[in-house]
Amino acid sequence: MSRALAGADLLAAARSAPGFMPDDEGTALYAAACDVAVPGPLLEVGSWMGRSALYLAAAARESGRLVITVDHHRGSEEHQPGWEYHDPSLVDPEVGLVDTLPRFRRTIADAGAEDVVIAVVTRSEVLAPLWSTPLALLFLDGSHTEESAQRDQDAWVAKLAVGGTLAIHDVFPDPADGGRAPFGVYTRVLASGDFEELPGTGSLRLLRRLR
Template sequence: MSEADPVPPTLLPPVPSLSTELLAAAQAAPGFMPDDEGRALYEAARAVAVPGPLLEVGSWMGKSALYLAAAARETGRQVVTVDHHRGSEEHQPGWEYHDPSLVDPAVGRIDTLPHFRRTVAEAGVEDVVVAVVTRSETLAPLWGTPLALLFLDGSHTEESARRDQDAWVAKLAVGGTLAIHDVFPDPAEGGQAPYGVYRRVLESGDFAELPGTGSLRLLRRER
């Protein structure tokens, strides 16, 4: 081969796809979602056939938003995240997952929004991810666009989990996918509030269950 000859395509170094880079960024981002569950969420969002945005309730520092953003990049969708960024009950002082470094000294409260913004910015998906900073039940009455995918991963108390279910599940388009995180049928493995949401939705008769991964449950709205 002469110097003028082009390098055969098979000898060129592989160029990682944007989705590959985003999935790697999601895996490395701070948060509580195992990578196998995150990738299952990505695949579910990528496979949804109906139009509409992807919306997650509960964002923490943006880990799951990157899994959704990877799917949104491929399918031409937007990701909307809804979180007040003050942390759930378990993140407050005296609780198991409290991190003093996340407290804003000016107001004396948890504030994960700067960390979320950094995660999204460093991954280069600020044009895909739309962050709404409020409680989910505050936004829900203002929301009118049918959702292609709804990911419920907010506070896991019984009251707040029911509130998120009541506020958002009806906004999912027929044919859309409902994803619920931290579903543990065995109380010894985790809290029961997300499992209660999963059971109530399934028992409504409006949803069919899809294959899940770990604590991530997936259901498709049938009617």
């Protein structure tokens, strides 16, 4: 049995965990998850090695919720051989593919968060048709190609409860700062008229579902 840590301890664990999310954005994600008023779980699409999951776990611990993480753990395009963020140590030699699941599980176990974080190992569009529980918070941070970002939007945004919060990571209005796919999701969702924007931090955008 893993030890169950308090929310503040999980925040500290998140800050030292492997990952790409800056602490100011992670703390903003934690605060947004704490502030959401409707019932339901917190679900993230795209987990890497678990850093963002721990920010959500800290909020879940304090609010009595659960965190669902959805990731195939084979890495995004930029993590594959020949790409900028490829790490050979993450390749499973038996199958020749990236496998971040062992590192993710170690991150969650070391932080004492196994009781609040439930990992689903599959592609998000495979799980989505099977999912029926309204979400209190949806965090989109999966693959950033146009096709996959649109697919995640189509699969999951409708599952957010009215009054729930949509968090989108790596939203960069200036193309020079990063990929455009998350920005496209953000602009499409906002243009739908079904959401209002909340204060964001850095590349993290937050929106509340109105209807």
